[in-house]
Amino acid sequence: MKLIRKGEPLEESPGLILPDGREVDTSSFGEDYDEVFFETDGLERLKAWADENASELPPFPEGERYGSPIARPSKIVCIGLNYKDHAEESGMELPDEPVLFFKAPSAFCGPNDDLILPRKGDKTDWEVELAFVIGKKASYVDEANALDHLAGYALHNDYSERAFQLEHCGQWVKGKSCDTFAPFGPFLATPDEIEDPNNLGMWLKVNGETRQSSNSSNLHFKIPFLLSYVSQFMTLLPGDVVSTGTPPGVGMGMDPETYLKEGDLVELGIDQLGSSAQKVVGPV
Secondary structure (H helix, E strand, O other), rough: OEEEEEOOOOOOOOEEEEEOEEEEEEEHHOOOOOOOHHHOHHHHHHHHHHHHHHHHHHHHHOOOOOOOOOOOOOOOOEEOOHHHHHHHHHHOOOOOOOEEEEOOOEEEEEEOOOOOOOOOOEEOOOOEEEEEEEEEOOOOOOOHHHHHHHEEEEEEEEEEEEHHHHHHOOHHHHHOOOOOOEOOOOOOOOHHOOOOOOOOOEEEEEEEEEEEEHHHHOOOOOOOHHHHHHHHOEEOOOEEEOOOOOOOHHHHHHOOOOOOOOEEEEEEEEEOOOOEEEEEOOOO
């Protein structure tokens, strides 16, 4: 299945992209795509219900806004330096074990929402990433069983304000958590929709110019290991997001360093997971 949510911010209705490409509203199912939904076998229940009712489900209005395909998660866990060549362009060593950091859930937004530049920031950067969503509570999970806890995969842009991240003391979270810094989607694809998550092409363009082009096969730490690893340090709740890291081509790695400015357009995509676009607007 491909899960979507459409409508105005904080008023999104849940839906599905059907195999024939129709985007339909599943509000009559009676549940949003949140922690309780995933925790109570919502994906299985939704599939059975949709199979029976697909022909009667209303379409979304033409051009309606895409929200994030899941409700705001309890946490967004990100993996740093998970591509060798990205670590090199950042001037950092490839880690012996995953580098973890958080994005504030308040950064979560729709895939095509505007990127709002933060006040007092002048080094806002882009990062196309493959993310996965937890489908079942995960605590001290063995790598061999990790995929049993997976709800699906999605496209994520891990925006970063490098001045906040690297020039202020403390952890990276300060540069990762500004409002609109986690556009997610357009849809959540359940695992059966993805032929091989270890072979997904990904790309990102700024104003039509390709800046990132890679493949998930280049991940240093793979998804089953990452899910298991993170679960050794915290309980991952249903609906939580883990973002697996970005390939090379970020603005910080360019010579000279290049960052986003008001009026820029960022477009990105991952094979089988769709694409998104964010217009850069000034601080509010």
